[in-house]
Amino acid sequence: MKKRVIRSLTMIFLLFVMTACVASTPTDEENNTEISEAYDNKVKKYMERAELTDVEKDILRLVGIKGETKIYNFYADENLDSIDVNFYVFENGKWGIQSESRNIKVTDAEGRICLAKTNFDNVFTVTIQTESDGESSAVYVPQYDKTDEKSIYISNTPHADSINYGNETVLQIVAIGDNDRELPIIERNNFYETEPLGEYDDTVAVTVRFNEKTKEVYILNKYRYI
Incomplete structure (x- = not known):
């Protein structure tokens, strides 16, 4: 009888330990939240930087984006047939993410198509001829x-x-x-x-x-x- 009670108590204890271990293991949702928060912190650091550069303003004009805006990324396809601009726009008292895509050819002052690769995988920038100085300038990803x-x-x-x-x-x-x-x-x-x-x-x-x-x-x- 005593052995049966001890065995039952042992099983209950083991079940409790297993349940506690499962509960302490981070879920996919918790992991994704942690990754998302880390990314948001990176973006936040960028948002705290100085005003847009002249080149960034030129690229915004190029794709037809207006209003109070802060760029945080550029993407160009392999053939440079289009450029995607991811940016923040200030609406309803807060910054929100938006994006635009335009089918354009981007060239430098000599008419050459330019492709810019950053230190980050799958992130590209472009070189354009600016309106301000008539010379080609590099548009950079701020991270x-x-x-x-x-x-x-x-x-x-x-x-x-x-x-x-x-x-x-x-x-x-x-x-x-x-x-x-x-x-x-x-x-x-x-x-x-x-x-x-x-x-x-x-x-x-x-x-x-x-x-x-x-x-x-x-x-x-x-x-x-x-």
Whole structure:
């Protein structure tokens, strides 16, 4: 009799432990919520940044988006027949996600179709001819990676340019060489370059942001002319 009672109590205890373990295991819904919150935090950080750049305003005009808007991503298909712009729009006292798609060809100042690849998988930006200066400029995805300047690698860009944003300078680095070669950026006369230089082949560019005060460098995007 005593053994039967002990066995029953043991079974009840084991059942309780198993139930507690199952209850403590995160569900798919809880995991998805955690992932969603992490993504929202990334977007929130972007939303707290400065006003739209002139290039971002140009791309908004290009796809016909009006009103109080903040872009947080661009997508282009493989053939660049269309561009999708994901953005926030301010309505009813809060920011909400919207998106637009336009069937357009995007080219640079020389008429070449440009495709921009960022550090994030399946995220693309485009290079367009801006209305303000008549020159091609890189439209960047704002979720950039903070990187030590010594570890930045790029390859193949046709020219250099710099744009001042207060204490920050956005540099489009110069390099000529094989498309797949990684070239370390070095500093010469307070300007970032790459070496060694090779024969002109294809052109790939990286845009970085350099903070003059903190000496921090951020990779904004990497794109290739096709």
